[in-house]
């Protein structure tokens with residue numbers, strides 16, 4: 001391993017070849033900053049492909065970074081219809097993989113980052129810290145290696161670290177033991193093997209986000225085909241109606257429609273709703289059926305399968321030797337947290353932000369994309385594109401461009417974030433009022449609002 005003492009001539013390392021990481025690489029490329037993208041999976045958008053069966057609630061106009069589009073168009077790429085709504089698989093096939101191809105051999109697959117540190121300095125050592133290169137430890141099929149970097153953009157998302165079912169944030173008693181009967185991601189109910197797993201069964205669904213709503217709709221449809229399929233929907237909130245509040249005002253129409261369709265499924269379908277339920281344990285009876293018990297002693301018995309869609313959290317383990325300043329609740333950058341905190345914003349309106357809010361005490365390190373939101377749920381790809389524009393400008397030394405805001409985000413109208421579930425009065429704050437007239441923003445030839 002060569003030892004480097006200065007960072008200036010080194011590349012910026014982007015970790016993760018998802019929508020945010022690839023956008024960051026495209027912005028750096030456009031500014032002639034050397035970049036290497038390290039992706040643990042075998043292809044671009046590896047996490048997106050794992051939910052490739054899900055149709056996005058955003059249209060193509062909101063899913064393509066403008067600078068990435070410019071790069072692709074120089075290579076003859078045909079932009080998808082901006083009004084179309086792709087699946088995750090479409091997003092990866094028609095945009096992410098071509099973008100990675102356009103970036104070329106700087107995108108390295110099968111490169112899982114296991115640690116980011118400052119060269120020869122643990123968290124305690126201050127001397128020469130800001131000038132020292134980052135060392136990025138990588139696991140590949142050929143063994144371990146170290147890559148030196150002058151800046152690091154962590155765009156690893158949160159898909160790899162779903163929240164457990166346990167109501168206190170750690171796996172419920174017995175949860176790990178019964179993991180073969182628990183899914184932590186929305187199943188692909190169009191797959192015959194997956195359908196066979198749930199058809200005619202008693203399924204517990206936990207969570208109130210878009211994935212949980214999708215699961216309730218799919219299971220209700222399954223129950224119409226195969227009577228005997230039944231669903232117990234457990235929610236932590238005491239008022240389940242909040243899970244659907246705001247659907248009618250959502251500026252993203254497909255997301256609003258999802259909420260309304262889920263409400264119809266719950267009203268009409270074979271769904272028993274159990275509110276105020278925080279899971280304490282998962283045990284099994286002699287026949288292998290599960291009992292799911294709450295902290296206040298209520299039990300759901302005879303359960304065949306659990307679908308736990310209770311959100312995601314950031315993996316901070318591989319960053320443990322860096323100096324990070326994170327909000328103690330959300331685990332998002334401290335300056336960003338007030339803008340996205342569901343306890344402060346009872347709906348998901350998020351102001352565009354960039355390098356200033358994402359900066360860390362570890363100079364040159366930024367988390368962007370889904371990862372930057374920590375445990376908050378309101379992330380949109382558009383937000384990530386604006387983040388990466390600003391962060392790339394900052395790393396290129398263009399502080400005027402880094403400070404500019406070039407994006408207006410849609411309002412969501414979706415009220416009562418996860419953190420508000422204990423607050424009986426949290427029935428929608430002021431930001432749930434109908435949004436002011438939307439402004440238009442142009443994304444690389446695709447116009448959106």
Ligand SMILES: Cc1cc2nc3c(=O)[nH]c(=O)nc-3n(C[C@H](O)[C@H](O)[C@H](O)COP(=O)(O)OP(=O)(O)OC[C@H]3O[C@@H](n4cnc5c(N)ncnc54)[C@H](O)[C@@H]3O)c2cc1C
Nearest residue numbers: 016018019020040047056057058113156157369370380381
């Ligand atoms: C089901 C679902 C539907 C969504 N629908 C929408 C929508 O309609 N509109 C919208 O705007 N947003 C939507 N989102 C939110 C968001 O835009 C997506 O999650 C998006 O994929 C986030 O992009 P990202 O690049 O930040 O993270 P990811 O897409 O998760 O990409 C992270 C990448 O990092 C890689 N990685 C992880 N750990 C490591 C490591 N240690 N070393 C190297 N590589 C690593 C992963 O393999 C992955 O390729 C949706 C999210 C989900 C889950």
